[in-house]
Amino acid sequence: MSSTITSESIAFIFFFLYGSFCEWVFHKHLFHSPQFIKRTFNAHTVVHHQRYKYEPESYKWQEGQEKDHIAMDWFALPLFIGFHLPLFALFEHFTVWKCLWGGIAAITVYCFIYEYFHYCMHVPTGRLFERSPVFRFAKEHHRTHHKYMLQNLNVFSPLADLCLGTCRSPASVGRAGETSN
Ligand SMILES: [Zn+2]
Ligand SMILES: [Zn+2]
Numbered sequence: 001m002s003s004t005i006t007s008e009s010i011a012f013i014f015f016f017l018y019g020s021f022c023e024w025v026f027h028k029h030l031f032h033s034p035q036f037i038k039r040t041f042n043a044h045t046v047v048h049h050q051r052y053k054y055e056p057e058s059y060k061w062q063e064g065q066e067k068d069h070i071a072m073d074w075f076a077l078p079l080f081i082g083f084h085l086p087l088f089a090l091f092e093h094f095t096v097w098k099c100l101w102g103g104i105a106a107i108t109v110y111c112f113i114y115e116y117f118h119y120c121m122h123v124p125t126g127r128l129f130e131r132s133p134v135f136r137f138a139k140e141h142h143r144t145h146h147k148y149m150l151q152n153l154n155v156f157s158p159l160a161d162l163c164l165g166t167c168r169s170p171a172s173v174g175r176a177g178e179t180s181n
Helices: 004-031 037-050 076-094 099-123 133-145 159-164
Strands: none
Touching: 004 037, 004 099, 004 159, 076 099, 099 133
């Protein structure tokens, strides 16, 4: 029993870190390219990035604006789970690693954190959470993404950005001679 809990806990950590890479791929190829799914490209690149821009005033939601196109569609999480469930089950079947529930929990928690951070970034209300160093770092990291769309593709966990060479420091924005994206 305790070995199963340990195994699933390790799976949770492993697949939570994997979530950063999954988000990176998803953000780059489904949100910023019309190649695979036009609907996600339109919702994100055409609407979200046009409505919310780099400058602080346009980065945040304005009175009278729709609050749609900040969060993903409600069915995104069931789709992510539906996509990963058979993969985790196969993985568990062909290895001795009990990882299915840890993996599903990691995907679910990752999505909720992603959505909450992203929503608070664009709709700030002075929450205590917004003053935390982790949130302030993530907020500037994502604000930079709203200027350089193919950089800083992670919202709250820049692991994949760091590993895949797309991490851009907010301090570097606006240096002479650079153009957006
Ligand atoms: Zn955004
Ligand atoms: Zn984007």
